[in-house]
Amino acid sequence: MTAAFSSISEFKSVLTNAPNPNQKAMRDATAHNGQLTKPPSALGRLEDIAIWYASWRGEVTPQIENPQVIIFAGNHGVTARGVSAFPADVTAQMVMNFQHGGAAINQLAKTFGAKMNVHALDLDNPTQDFTKGPAMSADECLAALQIGWDAVDPETDLLVTGEMGIGNTTSAAAIACALFGGEPSTWVGKGTGVDDAGVALKSQVVSDGLAANTDRDPMAILAAFGGREVVAMAGAIARARVLSIPVILDGFICTAAAACLESAQLGALDHCVAGHQSDEQAHIKLLTALNKKPLLALDMRLGEGSGAALAIGIVKAAVACHSGMATFAQAGVSEG
Numbered sequence: 001m002t003a004a005f006s007s008i009s010e011f012k013s014v015l016t017n018a019p020n021p022n023q024k025a026m027r028d029a030t031a032h033n034g035q036l037t038k039p040p041s042a043l044g045r046l047e048d049i050a051i052w053y054a055s056w057r058g059e060v061t062p063q064i065e066n067p068q069v070i071i072f073a074g075n076h077g078v079t080a081r082g083v084s085a086f087p088a089d090v091t092a093q094m095v096m097n098f099q100h101g102g103a104a105i106n107q108l109a110k111t112f113g114a115k116m117n118v119h120a121l122d123l124d125n126p127t128q129d130f131t132k133g134p135a136m137s138a139d140e141c142l143a144a145l146q147i148g149w150d151a152v153d154p155e156t157d158l159l160v161t162g163e164m165g166i167g168n169t170t171s172a173a174a175i176a177c178a179l180f181g182g183e184p185s186t187w188v189g190k191g192t193g194v195d196d197a198g199v200a201l202k203s204q205v206v207s208d209g210l211a212a213n214t215d216r217d218p219m220a221i222l223a224a225f226g227g228r229e230v231v232a233m234a235g236a237i238a239r240a241r242v243l244s245i246p247v248i249l250d251g252f253i254c255t256a257a258a259a260c261l262e263s264a265q266l267g268a269l270d271h272c273v274a275g276h277q278s279d280e281q282a283h284i285k286l287l288t289a290l291n292k293k294p295l296l297a298l299d300m301r302l303g304e305g306s307g308a309a310l311a312i313g314i315v316k317a318a319v320a321c322h323s324g325m326a327t328f329a330q331a332g333v334s335e336g
């Protein structure tokens with residue numbers, strides 16, 4: 001795959017010039033939905049999801065046959081500050097677990113008929129501790145964006161991006177705080193299960209990070225606080241937009257990565273739905289800032305793309321109803 005961009009500013013112009021939904025498909029799908037054998041709006045948000053999906057695929061009655069789950073893994077220098085309940089080695093150990101089919105995301109991807117790819121990003125070289133300066137240089141950020149970009153199968157018809165990176169709830173909290181402001185304490189949470197003192201430490205670490213990295217350009221924020229896996233998710237979500245592939249966002253970390261795109265280019269996440277509301281306390285605040293209403297809320301706080309993978313079932317079901325149901329005329333059912 002040749003590079004689609006050679007600088008961060010070129011990446012931004014890719015976002016600016018990315019396609020929008022097909023308006024005719026949206027109108028026709030809306031009209032089709034109105035003829036299906038059910039009372040108006042009786043399928044609730046499933047109807048909105050189906051029309052949204054149809055408009056991005058440019059088809060009135062699309063099918064979902066080839067979902068892809070991509071897991072990116074990265075290691076974070078900021079773990080030196082003791083921000084996670086687990087050691088950084090767990091990132092690489094979980095990559096092995098993904099490869100052997102033993103993680104939650106393996107079961108969820110299989111359940112919903114998605115293929116799964118895993119990309120471990122330079123795990124032996126953690127990013128820099130962002131309390132001392134940017135986690136990544138612009139070139140490192142660009143390289144991770146490119147890995148995410150290249151990881152998307154152009155033939156896929158629904159994308160989930162997930163992550164594994166011990167310490168990355170702190171990274172995501174710093175990104176969210178830098179993008180949207182407010183007190184660090186309103187953006188941090190328990191992550192893998194730190195206690196109250198651990199949560200307070202995370203606030204301090206985010207505060208130190210914001211002081212050490214003052215550029216508030218959204219892509220500079222991504223490089224300053226993101227791990228490679230966070231940046232790669234942003235690259236994959238941007239690629240999906242260019243290919244008109246709908247995306248289901250996962251939890252707090254995935255949403256923080258995506259938020260950098262939306263802040264760089266308003267509307268950059270129009271091809272995304274929020275799969276779920278994570279139990280990480282700031283996730284709902286982040287989703288609200290992005291005007292995204294989660295499909296599920298099951299008290300999950302795992303990451304790995306797990307909440308989004310569950311929502312593949314919802315999106316598939318919505319599209320199956322939309323494209324498979326009979327119209328009143330076809331079924332000979334009387335309209336009200």
Ligand SMILES: Cc1cc2ncn([C@H]3O[C@H](COP(=O)(O)O)[C@@H](O)[C@H]3O)c2cc1C
Pocket residue numbers: 083084085086090094163164165166167168169170190191192193194302303304
């Ligand atoms: C065994 C295990 C499996 C995981 N799968 C996802 N995460 C999740 O937890 C990490 C973020 O939490 P924190 O910021 O507290 O480190 C990420 O790796 C995320 O994907 C896991 C964490 C663990 C321990």
Ligand SMILES: O=C(O)c1cccnc1
Pocket residue numbers: 169190191192250251252253254278279280283301302303304
């Ligand atoms: O919301 C998430 O994605 C999340 C929360 C806690 C730990 N890992 C991931």
